[in-house]
Amino acid sequence: MPSLNLLQALRPSNWMRSSDARPSATAHDGPVAGSAPAPRKLSAADIQRVAPDGGWLSHLSQHAQAPQASSRSLHGLYALQSHKLEAAHLALHGFGLGDSAEAKTLHAMAEQLQAARFKPDRAVQPREMASNSQLSRDVRTVIATALTRAGLPAKLAQREAKASLQQASTRLLNQRPWQTVETRLQHNGREYSCTLTPAGQMKLGGAGDIFPNGYHDKGVCSASTTETSHAANLWLSELHSPDADDAQRTLFKGIRHGILSPYGVEDATRRQDGARQRATEVATAALFSQPDTLRQALAGDTVTLRLTSTALVTPGLGGEGGMLRDQIGAWRALSSAPQPLTLQVKNADGELQAVQVKLEVAAFNFGVNELALKLGMGHGESDKLNLTALQQLLGPDLKPGTDPGGWVGDYLAQNPDNSGRVWQMAQQLKDIWARQSHRRDGGEPYKAAQRVAMLAFEIGAVPCWNCKSGKDRTGMLDAEIKREAIAQHQGHAPSRPEAALDAGMRELFGKVLTQGGNLEVQAYNTGAPGNKVMKQLPLGSLLNLSYAQRVGDAAAWQQAQGLSTLLKS
Template structure:
């Protein structure tokens, strides 16, 4: 408001603005006290206390409820009086805009930028700026989990989750974010032209004694959709998408170097470094998301196979690396519409599996059982077999190397067979006991063949966060079982169920949700998770938090 008043050259309004600020603060404090006194998990109570989302009454206001409530708010801003704790029909952001609009009119300011719509947008833009200027720090967590032993005993294995935001991946990216005055890009930034949205590198491994290395660990790049769908101009939208993809490739290069223990000195100057990326897109190919899938695929396709110069840093030294990415693109929708009978009726899987048919060939060659494994996976198996043939000694070191390579080949073959079983039987078209059964195996296989796994939804926080839980839980069991992945669609019971809850509730994904919207909570709509977490679906519970009222 100070900015608006200065723009209108009204400099003697501090007293009236302070009075308005006091009234808004009083209403906010009163609501907060009421919420603490009436803690409830009931949807209606929370919606009444919080004001809820935009109501359809704004468009179909038959009884003029929205219009009357908004008129009251404008009058309160203009004439004074107690501001209500909450609204019933007007979103809190529109309510604030209405109050400020009334105040501006009372001071004689009647320009376009003090209309309710303009003020609403300005409040939202300021909120986005606040979210993006917060500290987006690396999240590092330790998860003690228990696994059954023969008899009735259990053993504890400690796991480590590390999630690093794009701005923390290297000093080059850090500097770019600092120059733009931000620490991250939240999912509300639908017109972002400079950076990828909500991009993180996620890592998961077993905690190891000092001086030892884990055989199995997982790392990947997670992000929001590479589509600036808030930009209307097609060319500007495509340019923004390309900028997002370039930063994504930068992050994927960092993952590739770290997972393969390659230093920048090992890269040959001027010679392109080939990297494989397996992208699993969780968006649903209907409505607006269908176009987002298309836009992301086009942007990734424009980058795939091309030589791209990426400036990266290693221990403070900056290098230009020529990268040639090959990007294998899957689309595996996981929302409630896709995993119900409606998925086939609405043509969701017809569209998604057209994409997946091509990607499967590139990754494993064929989905037919007992067929020779091809694609990127077949190439990796050939490389491992060639490496195995060079180890001829019988000393302890050589025996250990041979065993490690053989175990790696076995795991790759096992994951390939699971993917074939899922795909041929169309198990990924329904919830079952494991809604993310195909995405997790695709990411795990990519990880084991040395490619960079990547996954996204629209915002990079809800469906993406859920997949981040699922893949870590798969690897926790794989590590505890000595390198054998669990059976497809296995039911989680007992300790497995408790381990899942640990990752779901305390795995760091809720922190990422809060960085993006200001509140924690997953928007997952699958009732399966209510059963798995022992939460009645009728409640707005610890799973959803306040996510239902904050949008994407």
């Protein structure tokens, strides 16, 4: 049996942990039979050599340029499988086994896959999707075999193979450039543009992004569960429509991200510190989303920044309760700290500058999955938070029909042009709360979360929202918001809570789901486009949520689902 030192020598945890894109390279020898291979760090050049020409990176770039391309294509499947093989090769390199027989096996598999990609693209078949699971098993077996030959027991080798493959996949996803996603859609003859800007592209000039610890044009994918320096999957989401003079009118703007808790970190103190750092980045991104406020702050003024944080997790099974508590703790730590809070921002000259911000956060959580809306899990814990946040947003009197107070009351006191819409949306939130209808599907799973986000935007606060990963439930809320914003822009009154979508609204929802940028965000995070929320459970109507009814069109459903059934994170 190998010693613990052998396992530590084999495990590539040191080089896998960092999301920095520029690790140093060290020379290494091939493994010697009967001895532990020495771990080494990989350079960016190593990773570039692992990636085959025309692999998943180039596929994703093409996908970003053609948002209506099929999300369930054969070439898309090949791209995902190429990513798996790249990750496996990278994992073997991390163990010092890059010259092993198993590495040559992976290379041969990659060549076979690359040759297959010359076939014409078409819709992927069920048997081809099933082959992906077999490939995953084969790849883990190849890595485990290499580790067994290096001296690890078989069971331990299997565990290490699985863990190292996930770490390598995350590493690859974080090493690639994350670019701004820009898509367009048309509805009733009018064109709308959707822009999703990743954290690494939040820039004031050409000297890098605004964050003290820069992203270097790369990203932090949702699988980065131990990342404590950056927020995971952080994006600015915008919806625009040209006015009559072709000026861009902003219909909605907000910040989306993954859970603030780096829940893969076992040490509670380090995990909570990481959550506060992630929250600080989200607050900095929120400030970036308000250019006038940011300019004032950079000019030396103390500014007020109000944001709503709407989590979409379910306390209970799966550990999401602990993640939520870490997130709420982080927001409380920032908003209860002596104000103004000092944030560090890189200005247009690339220089780090301290800005003074009075931060106010209204932190919600609405469970939106089957566990919450069909089985009733997590609402007790969530609604303790929601009561406080609603009173912050709407004032202490939450009875329907009463005038709003809180942030909304402050805003309405200025007699703004959108006062009617703001008052109506505030009343809808009060009605949802009074009826407790956010605890059930009711034909609209995101009824409360959508109205919190849109109301925050209407009153000049910054809506922020997240689920565990920041891609599936978060993406659905992104789509629900944009559907409603476009509908209101085309003259519709704010939709009634739990009202069924008519044919036109179902068509619009399908367009936003498939053409609004979410497929690209999901691909950046996993290597393949597709939303895991789009599923049909075995027990049918007993557990299924109402997405099929809200989308209506089977083709739009499948396009939104993409290859998500092949993904585990």
